[in-house]
Amino acid sequence: MLAGQLLNYLSFWKPVGDNNVQSPLANPPAGPVSTTRPNIVFILTDDQDLHLNSLDYMLLTQKHLIDQGTFYKRHYCTIAICCPSRVSLWTGKTAHNTNVTDVSPPYAGGYPKFISQGLNDNYLPIWLQGAGYDTYYTGKLFNAHSIDTYDKPFPRGWTGSDFLIDPFTYQYLNASFQRNQDPPVNYAGQYNTDILAEKAYGFLDDAASVGNPFFLTIAPIAPHSDVSFTGKGAFENSGYSFSAPIPAKRHEHLFKDVKVPRTANFNPKRASGVSWIQELPRQSDENVASNDHFYRNRLRALQAVDELVDGVFSRLKDHGLLENTYVIYSTDNGYHIGQHRLQPGKECSFEEDINIPLIIRGPGIEKNTTTDVVTTHTDLAATILKLIGENPRYDFDGTAIPITPTEISAASEGWHEHVNVEYWGFALGEGEFGSGNSLHWNNTYKALRVIGKGYNLHYAVWCNGEHELYNLERDPGQLHNLLDERDRDLVSALDSNTVLGLPVAKVAARLDSLLLVLKSCKGDRCINPWDALHPDNDVKSLEQALSPRYDSFYEKEQVRVKYNRCENGYIVEAEGPQFETDGILFREGIRWDETPLLRSERDLVKTGGTDVYGTETAIDGEIERSRPSTPSSEVQTSNPSVAPSLVVLALTIGVFIAQLDTSFVLATHSTIASEFDQLANSSWLVVSYSLAMCAVQPIYGKVSDIYGRKESLIVAYMFFAIGCLICGSSTSLFQVVLGRVVSGIGSAGASALVSLIILDLVPLRQVASLRSYVNVAATTGRSLGGPIGGFLSDTIGWRWSFIGQAPLIAISACCVWILVPHKVHDEEDTKTDKFSRIDFRGAFWLATTITSFLLVVEIGGRKIPWTHPLILILLTTSVLSAVLFFVTETRWAVEPIFPIHLLKQKDVVCQYLVMMLQIAAQLSMMFCIPLYFQVTQNASASLAGAHLFPAVGGNAVGSLLSGWIIKRTGRYKSLAVVAPLIAATSYTLLILRWHGNTNFWESLYIIPGGFGTGMAEAATFIGLTASVPSEYQAMAIGGLFLASNVGVISGLAGSSAVAELTLKRELDKTLLSYPNKEKIIDRAISDIGFVLGLEGRLREIVLRAYVLSLGYTHGVSLLVRYDAPEGYNSGFRTRNTLNITHTLTTPKAPKTQTSKSQKNTQCFRTKEK
Incomplete structure (x- = not known):
């Protein structure tokens, strides 16, 4: 890469004397002066110290700024390294929210990371231009803004720009600048800061001639080290060396006897600090002398900056702009030389590295004033917006700095007193004794x-x-x-x-x-x-x-x-x-x-409509989501007046139909299978559907990130409708199962994407509430699906329960297309690029892993013996596929379909486990209830399905209640712990009271089961969403729904297996006197019509066996329910009593x-x- 940079450098190098420097006019015209809105000039140095007294040697800066403005002695950067600190300054966000935490790629920093985080569309110059300002920048922008990356893409938001470009940014006598969208130009032999000064004066002239209010940033590299490419691997094989700054020739003679201030912490006799700092040796006299020279050259290099400051004020005065211009002077981070035995550098949290200069001069600013008000770089974006009369943004991590005497006086009583500082990675020593020898992990x-x-x-x-x-x-x-x-x-x-x-x-x-x-x-x-x-x-x-x-x-x-x-x-x-x-x-x-993890509506109003995760709420009718890890994502709708409630209403139609379908099958699976004389295989009608959902569930999150939520949901609806038509026209159980597979593929997308769309629309605290309404639609569909499916089955036939869904799902797709917002992701990618981002290999291996394993669960011990070769083949396939999936995701996948590291988070795994157990227990009960009433009370399919209503009604109430609690209090963990205990009440009562003569009131025992499941689902979803960064939420939520579907399959397969095995065992014991015992047992298991046609003693025996076998399934469900809260508690921290x-x-x-x-x-x- 570096060799390529040097070749590019040779292609645009120009000799000394090239006429590309933007020279000032000999007599600059006094251009039109802005009437009311102030101009702002921001001078941002690089690595300038406060505690080593560098400002004491900048007499012109003292004259124009310190003597004429307010000096903030307690100003801090929040991360002591160049690029991350600058990104925080320009965005108003801390480094853990920008996720730009280093100076270069590929890990966590530099200009490429600034771009990939979407910050190029969401930082200060963009906002200033939106407020009517012309914006100009010259000097260093970010690290890794290089001859390879400067146009990938160009930095946005600048009316005019002339950036220093890597790898020549820190070369005092070999700088390269890149103007606007022109190729870079090299200025070999000319002094970096002097070139910069001429470009700054030129931009001032341009701004004055136009007459618009303007914002100009001047970013010299002084007093940063001179960084040169040696080609000899001088530093950790990088080929870079960090030597003392190079002053302009006119300043080389200055400060000959000056030394680094000999404070108490300078090269102390006793080591200080912790970690690697505590192990540093004391510096030798030779080392100290070298560092003194390094210090002197820093002061000398700053003299050109001092002159630049003087030139800026002269220009402003000549143009008549001085009285209406704020001038801000600061640096990106501090610097140490010898303190705590450290070689020259930064990157520590000591005061020398984080306490930095900030001086503001301008209209209303008190002159020659020093304040101890605590401020940080994350406050500067808000402060600049305040200076031009704009409101701060809702997602700022900082607040506007008090600037007037009145504000400063008030702040001394009630201003914040804290500074948050963070750092990741290694520390780097510079200078003769540091560069190449001093890298600390x-x-x-x-x-x-x-x-x-x-x-x-x-x-x-x-x-x-x-x-x-x-x-x-x-x-x-x-x-x-x-x-x-x-x-x-x-x-x-x-x-x-x-x-x-x-x-x-x-x-x-x-x-x-x-x-x-x-x-x-x-x-x-x-x-x-x-x-x-x-x-x-x-x-x-x-x-x-x-x-x-x-x-x-x-x-x-x-x-x-x-x-x-x-x-x-x-x-x-x-x-x-x-x-x-x-x-x-x-x-x-x-x-x-527990933490109320989300703010109340009162807090949202107080902070301008932003939730704790940085999500912006509806502003002026436009819904916009802006999460820090995916800031480029936008939610757009053709009709910006569409309210979230109306969007959710559109989503509920499809959810209602999908759940209607589920209850259709739960109520009529025995009837459908009996028509083909395969009652023993009736569970396949549900299992095949769930297997298909599991197989494709993980891919929907990533696909929707790439192509958009709405488009992915429409495609899912298409699959669902096609599957319904296949089921309705089938002539064998195999064809029905095939149709269920196709419908399951569609349902997988519908279930997860609805939640993702809601998550995109509103702050997280409101998600649980809106999802509860979706859950009401779902439970209503489940409630009506049983009776309607049973009625259709008893009258015109069960096929119409599938065929009738196709036109309904088409209506739902139209509503979604019209009302649901479009979430934009990477619109600049071509179709080929988008398609290539999908990790099909990972999706295939994950689907194979899950499908193979669940097939073993479904058929093992019931359809075929556990010793059958097919069981071994399926288990082997599942294990090998799991290994290949792991290898694919960790080594080969550029964008994994499911990030493996999520499974290392206890919170995430806990949510998956809880969801799976809850759903397994609930589906086991739901599967058994219609069968129980058909067998014991000779209920029709529609009446048997109607008995599901109390459970699904309880589910709706539980979901609504938990959504309300989470919205009001933010609490969710206790809900997830209590919910399974409530649900367990149902199974206990079913075991104790359902013995074949169940009355109406006893049929309501299933309400707590549904109620607890509704509460648990809402709490688990919010818990998972709060546990992962937003860039992983789509995939994590896909995993949650996968866990839910695994629970469906496990619950159905488990209950079917337990019921069938216990039924066989009981009938085998009680039918000893019947010569055709085996035939009776086979018919009783495979055909419910046979059971209903039995009479006398034989009927009593079979009914008793059925009731006992179904009671065993409720017992298994009870054990699963009790395990769920235990698993949830173990997944979260215990209270620290140390x-x-x-x-x-x-x-x-x-x-x-x-x-x-x-x-x-x-x-x-x-x-x-």
């Missing part, structure tokens, strides 16, 4: 800064289990870790092992809980994290949280921040407990055992082994860095 951590009246704290949790806590009020150099056993004596001398006069463990517990919220926060939760822990708004600060009334909540009950493993990027299952699914909340008098002192003050953790993904990506980031 296990630099993945979560950190927190809390600064308030009387406290100034830093808390961090590392992926290897180590913890840090520093009291910067007494230890500004962060040398004494209060949670390190090695520091016990020093800490005792420093502050008597207390923080704020309290035990360290007491304070650490609060900080850990706050970090638990922030490490996965989205939107308002990032801004007001204490509100998440205390929904009654009784705590707004650390000081308030330290009240003794909260001791038990924080120190014993709350889950702790920890990692499951070290990774180089943001992978949720590696991140350990998540507050949204594992954390607990405090409410007076209530010991909560003492906080033990949890957070452990000695230094052992080294962790570098993960495979870390090894594979070891040299990628440095290639573009």
Whole structure:
């Protein structure tokens, strides 16, 4: 790749003196001045420190900005590395929400990741242009924005642009710029910052001549290291070296005697920090001298930036724009040189790396003012929108910074006091002693800064289990870790092992809980994290949280921040407990055992209509979904006034028909099979349908991601209708089964896609409620399907129950086409590209695995002996297919049909297990009920089917109730635990009371079974959706419906097997005196009409055997129901009752082994860095 970049470089290189520099006019005209809306100039340096005093050497910047504006001393980046920090700045989101966590591909960073995350369509310049601003940019945009990637695609949102381009971005004397959509141009021998200054002045001239309000970003590389390509593998075989910055010749003589400030933490005698930092050797005199030279060159390189600042103000003044222009000065991250024995670099959470300059000057800004208000880079996008009179966006993780004296004064009393800092991957040393010798793994951590009246704290949790806590009020150099056993004596001398006069463990517990919220926060939760822990708004600060009334909540009950493993990027299952699914909340008098994971409607209004997952709700009649991991996805509808409720109504038609069909078959399967004299095979009418659903279920999620939900649903309806027509025109049981297979293929898509469409339409908290209405339609279909199917079977024939569905499903397809929104995914892909993205091999092997296994379940021991060769063949096929599926998904599939890593998440597997067990138990009961009433009460098919109504009615009520509870409270775990216990009541009563003479009131015993299943289905769906990132939700939900279908097959096959085996056994024992015993048993099992025609003693014997055999099936269902809540509980965390002192003050953790993904990506980031 690098060789290719060099060849491309040769193709556009131009010699010194090329006339492509945009020179300023000798006498620039004073263009039209904007009347009201202010202009904004943003000067963004690279790796500029605050704590090494670089601003002290920039006299012109002090003159124009510090002396004339407000200096924010407590401004922080939230990730101390270039590209991720810049992406957070431009999007207003933390790195865990942009998922741009590194500087280069392929793992987690750089310009390609910015593009793949859809952020090129959803960041600040796009919004500014929408507000009527002209936007300009010159300088460094992102890492890996290179000669290979600059046009794939071009950065959007810029009226004019002239970007520095990799691999020449950090070369002070060999820069390459790429203007607008022209090819890159090289400026060998010219000084990088001077070229940049001329381009910036040119854009100012352009903006002034046009007269529109404008936004101009000027992004010099100083004082970043000079990064050159040596071709000799100087650094981890990357061929890059990171040497001291190169100043302009006119500045080379400056600061000859200046050295890195010799603070207490500079090259300390005693190692500090944790992890690899704690193991660093003390730097030699030669090393220190080299780093002093590195420092001096940083100051020298900044002199050209200082001149650039002066030139910008001169230009603004000449154009008459100065009084109506805000000028913002900042950098992407800080820098350390020698502190904590570190070689030059960044990427740590120490103050030198994260506390960075921010200066704002402009209309209404107080001059020569310094403030301690805590601000972050995620606040800047909101701040810039505020400056131009626009409202902040709903999905921002930051809030507008107070800028006027009044706002700053008010903020000193009620502003947020926290900063969330995060990092993934390795740390890189630079300079003579760092570059090529200083790469450190296990630099993945979560950190927190809390600064308030009387406290100034830093808390961090590392992926290897180590913890840090520093009291910067007494230890500004962060040398004494209060949670390190090695520091016990020093800490005792420093502050008597207390923080704020309290035990360290007491304070650490609060900080850990706050970090638990922030490490996965989205939107308002990032801004007001204490509100998440205390929904009654009784705590707004650390000081308030330290009240003794909260001791038990924080120190014993709350889950702790920890990692499951070290990774180089943001992978949720590696991140350990998540507050949204594992954390607990405090409410007076209530010991909560779970998180209300979704905000109430009141909270949605408060935060502008955004749910906790970053989903935007309906705004001005247009439904738009914007989840951070799939921001390019849009929901579009030809009629933007279509309300979600109307869309759901359209979806319910198809759901109603599909469930009507299911009950048709449940009520008439014995009649259909008996017509072909194959009652023993009647379960195939349902099993074949479910097998087909299982076989194709996984593919629908990915297909709908590629082609769209609506289009995929229409295709599913087509399959369903064709299958119904085949069933209605069949002449053998085999043909009916074939039709059921085709219908099952269609039903697989319909079941999952309806839920996905709802998930796309509304915030997650409302999903359960809307799905409950769909469930009402489903249960209504199930309720009416039995009686209608039985009636048709008793009158004009069962075939019409299938044929009549075809026109109804066509009507449903038309409604879907007109009303359901279209979710756009990757519209630029060609049809061939889209088709190639489908993992057909993985889908085939998964379908083969499941089908082979379930066939064994269906036929083993009943149709054929377990010792039959076919059983061995099917089991072998299932195992081999499973292995091939695993290999395909982990090694070959570019876009897996089902990500294997989801099965490593306990929460996900738990939801699948619970769903399967619930459905298996419910379908077992539903299968047996019509048969019970036909046999014991000689009920017609329609009347027997009507007995299903109480169960499906209970299902509807349970679903509605759980949807209402989840919408109101956000609680779902307790519902999923209680629901199976409620349902188990039905099976207990059936075993005890259904003995063949069941009256009307006793027939209602099946209501709790349906009620519990309805509750469990809703809670399980929400639990799963909350457990996985949005980019995996379609596939995960497909897996959930697959688990449901496996439950259907297991329940039907299991109940059929138990009933048949026990019926044979009982009849064999009780018919000893009948000479034609075997014939009677075969007929009793295969033909229900035969049973109904028996008389006298023989009828009593057969009926008693039937009742006993069906009772056994209810007993098995009861056991399954009791296992479900146990499985659910085991899938979630148990309450942590360990003492906080033990949890957070452990000695230094052992080294962790570098993960495979870390090894594979070891040299990628440095290639573009």
